[in-house]
Amino acid sequence: MPYKDFLASLESGQTRVAQKIGTDWQVNIEVKQKILEVFKNTKIVAMNGFRDKEALTARTFTEEDNVRMVPGGTSVRAGAHIGKNVVIMPPSYVNIGAYVDEQSMVDSHVLVGSCAQIGKRVHLSTAVQIGGVLEPIGNRPVIVEDDCFVGAGVILTEGIIVREKAVLAPGVKLSASVPIYDIINQTIIKGEIPVGAVVVPGTRPILSNNWAKEQNLSIACAVIIKHKDEKTSSATALENILR
Template identity: 25%
Template sequence: MTLSGFLQNNKRIKRWTHYLLIPTGQARPRRWVSWLVNPFIHKKGAGARICRSVRLDVLPFRQFELGERSTVEDFCTLNNGVGDIRVGSFSRVGIGSVVIGPVTVGNQVIIAQHVVISGLNHTYESVDLPIRQQPVVSQPVVIEDECWIGSNAVITAGVRVGKHAVVAAGSIVTKNVPAYTVVAGNPARVIKYYDQERRVWVKNKPAPVAHGVRYPN
């Protein structure tokens, strides 16, 4: 049996282990975890940089990876409490952004300032309990290579942003974004796409069928 499986089957030991890692009611790990455990477990590529003011709410029982030459800028918050966070190479997480796993970011990705990317949701269905006491659920967010996520955008759980796509500033993305498109608005919709045959970006026209999927307007 794995260590994770052992803890799941022993609730008392699980609670005690959790207390050792994180203060009760908090998300940030204890300093001894950040200083003495995480650096030896989590992968950081050559030349990768995490700025000093970043809040790293990352724990050893979930993955956190930062690829070669990638940067997490000042005042960001990264939390892998309910899901892994993986950032590829030559990517940037902009000032003040929040990333809550499970989230995978590809290579050569630009995430601008004050972006929120969250693979977590709170359940609320029971009216007999405060929402904060109800379970959380998660769905992976995937941002493929070469994307640009504009400032103040929000990307919700379960969304995949295709390769070389652009999410305009302030957009709320609740559905998958096809590759080589530009989306904008709340909820975000495709406003431009790349015509592979003519090799030009096309605005305000129905997108062609590609691999059986029609891009929405």
């Protein structure tokens, strides 16, 4: 089958859409181009009651993979990397080009979009939505670094970076354009959650429009209320017994 070796390289983790060089993440545009080639150059066929691109059958796992994927509607697409000791609860979906590193938890109703990069020992709680990105081709995917806790219903899109050990409270919605108010350092940042930050959903008033002010309208933002401490670490710790 065309592209079999390329998809196998993605699945093994040997080939990645993005890699961390020092503290920076670099997008491998050639890999994204190759993924788009798979879509362009393979035909749609019927497969076990579904119809999809011929090369993109759902992954299956063996004892050697050491992945626990619980029955009940979960699908991991061809070309997605799932590391050792990852647990995937149903129903969840991991798309092509995504990278989920070792010992992470993908809870129920979670989407890990195309090319998203998830680190080691990350907890993606129920109903987390990690946006995908194949186009525009140079755009950075969503990146969640090692040891992060992503609370229920969190939505991450537009190439946001969540640095290691950060904690996102339930309901946080972040994109590249959503302002993040760091009340510890009294600054406003966009596009990146700092190392160890604890983030909660917030709102800010609309001051640029008189009518909006009269109506007391506000829009969503994110607020860094503290940095991860022993109490937070205990509350968000992964239980090894579940693996």
